[in-house]
Amino acid sequence: MKTIDLNCDLGESFGAYTLGMDSQVIPHISSANIACGFHAGDPLVMQNTVALCKQHGVAVGAHPGLPDLVGFGRRNMAITPQEAKAAVMYQIGALQAFCKAADVPLRHVKPHGALYNMAAKDAALAKAICEGIREIDAKLILLALSGSAMITAAKEMGLSCASEVFADRAYMPDGTLVPRSSPDAMIQDDQLAITRTVQMAVHGKVTALDGIDIAIEADSVCVHGDNAQALTFVRHIRTALETAKVRISAL
Numbered sequence: 001m002k003t004i005d006l007n008c009d010l011g012e013s014f015g016a017y018t019l020g021m022d023s024q025v026i027p028h029i030s031s032a033n034i035a036c037g038f039h040a041g042d043p044l045v046m047q048n049t050v051a052l053c054k055q056h057g058v059a060v061g062a063h064p065g066l067p068d069l070v071g072f073g074r075r076n077m078a079i080t081p082q083e084a085k086a087a088v089m090y091q092i093g094a095l096q097a098f099c100k101a102a103d104v105p106l107r108h109v110k111p112h113g114a115l116y117n118m119a120a121k122d123a124a125l126a127k128a129i130c131e132g133i134r135e136i137d138a139k140l141i142l143l144a145l146s147g148s149a150m151i152t153a154a155k156e157m158g159l160s161c162a163s164e165v166f167a168d169r170a171y172m173p174d175g176t177l178v179p180r181s182s183p184d185a186m187i188q189d190d191q192l193a194i195t196r197t198v199q200m201a202v203h204g205k206v207t208a209l210d211g212i213d214i215a216i217e218a219d220s221v222c223v224h225g226d227n228a229q230a231l232t233f234v235r236h237i238r239t240a241l242e243t244a245k246v247r248i249s250a251l
Contacts, residue, residue, distance in 0.1 A: 008029045010025065011040070014042040015042060026052050029223075039071075043094075047101075059107040089132040111129060119149060123149045126152070139160070140160070146216045163219045173210050
């Protein structure tokens with residue numbers, strides 16, 4: 001039986017602002033990527049999200065992003081590999097503290113937003129991020145875009161990695177994600193998201209923006225927590241995967 005992880009980007013509320021439906025989504029996923037305060041999240045939200053994950057037996061991962069709260073970490077920045085490495089280490093360390101206090105293992109690291117997409121193509125940036133993860137804990141798993149420079153860097157340095165695909169994002173012909181500035185970036189149709197997810201998980205391919213199927217490796221499927229359809233998507237996608245004889249399990 002095929003096994004796949006079902007993850008969601010969570011813990012993105014901060015201060016007086018509430019984003020996502022974390023308490024509703026968490027019972028339906030196997031892994032959570034928790035924002036670490038740079039692009040979203042704050043200490044109390046991080047602590048509470050770790051506690052929710054522990055309550056529901058959901059694996060915890062760090063979701064470090066660029067220091068851009070205003071832009072939600074989705075704007076490219078001129079950041080050096082050294083700066084990126086330090087920023088990732090700083091954020092992992094912050095979440096690691098809450099995990100330790102709650103007696104919850106930190107399982108993986110998934111870069112967020114623009115940092116994720118930049119490092120998908122930039123080999124030097126990808127290597128720096130992987131080095132930062134390994135230096136904190138060589139047992140952590142890098143969760144990164146299927147076929148990306150981050151997956152290549154992780155394999156080259158012996159860091160465990162998992163290839164991620166997206167239920168609610170459109171793909172370019174080269175396997176990268178359609179930029180969010182495009183009106184075609186997000187998949188809003190519930191049934192289309194389900195069909196694409198099963199295609200990726202079971203058949204290892206996805207239809208790109210040009211209509212051509214491309215090969216893709218799917219160890220983990222992501223549904224974005226800030227998507228208004230997140231709860232519907234995650235529930236229906238889980239049911240569809242299980243119907244297709246795919247077992248849902250954390251990395």
